[in-house]
Amino acid sequence: MRILIANDDGYLAPGLSALVAAMQGLGEIRVIAPEQNASGTSNALTLNRPLSVFEAQAEAQRGFLVVNGTPSDCVHVALTGVLEMRPDLVLSGINQGANMGDDTLYSGTVAAAMEGYLFGIPAIAFSQVDKGWLHLDAAARVARMVVEQVLAHPPSQQPWLLNVNIPNRADAEQLPRRVTRLGRRHASEPVVKQISPRGEAIYWIGPAGDAREAGDGTDFHATAQGCISITPLQVDLTEHAALPAWRERLATTGGPA
DSSP states (O other): OEEEEESSSSSTTTHHHHHHHTTSSSSEEEEEESSSSSSTTTTTTOOOOOOOOOOOSSGGEEEEEEESOOOOHHHHHHHIOOSSSSEEEEEEESSSOOOOOHHHHHHHHHHHHHHHTTOOEEEHHHEEESSSOHHHHHHHHHHHHHHHHHHSSSOOSSSEEEEEEEEEEGGGSSEEEEOOOOOOOOOOOOEEEEEOSSEEEEEEEEOOOOOOEEOOHHHHHHHTOOOEEEEOOOOOOOGGGGHHHHHHHHHHHHHOO
16 A cells, blocks of 8 residues: 655645555555645645645654645645655645535535645545644544444445544544535635835735535534544536536537637
C-alpha cells in the first residue's frame, strides 16, 4: 500500500502530523503539503508562476515535501512528476474545522483529495467539526479506523471519494458513523469593511452562513447528533433532471441558420 497525504492548513499544522502518525504501519507514506495555510482555495492550480518543492527541515516534519502553492498544486505535482511512485490512496487533513455542505466547494482539504480522485486514485478528506484541534488524537484514531475499514472492504467502483467530518470529542472512536449527503448553508454573512493604515477601504470575507438544509440524512444533522459524517462525493455537476427541459428550450437539430 502506497499512501500520499496532503492538507490545506500547511505543512506545520498539527492535523497533518496527526494523520501521518495514524497511518503508520499501513504502507509506504509520502507527505506533500502547502508552505502556508491555503484554506478556502478550492481546486485552484497555480498557473501564473512556477512552483517550488522542497523538503521540510524541522525534525517533526522530516521527510515532508513542501510546495509554495495550493493543496491541489501539491497533489498535482506529486502525481505528475515529483513522486517516483503512484499512490494507491490519497488522504487529506486532518482539517481544523468542518467541511460540510457548501463548504466542500471551497475547501482546500476536499480539493486535495479530489485531485487524487481526478487522477483515478481513491481518496478521503478528513476534518474536525470545530476549530482548535481539541481531541485531535481521537480524530486521528477515527481516521485510521475508517481507512482500515475501507481497505478491508473496498468499493467495487474505482476510484471513489469520501468526505469525513469528526466531532471534537475524546470518545470519537465510539461515536456512530453515518453515511450522509451534503447539506446546504445560507448565504455568507456580509463582508467586514475596515480602513487600512493608508486610508484605503479593505474587506474581509464574512463568516459562513448558518446551516439551511440540515435535516435527517445530511452531514450537518449527523455531526449535530454527535455522529461521524461520511459523505461519498462525485465531481459531475450536471443537473441531470433538468436536461430534458433545457433541451426543449435551447437545443437545435439543424446547422447554423
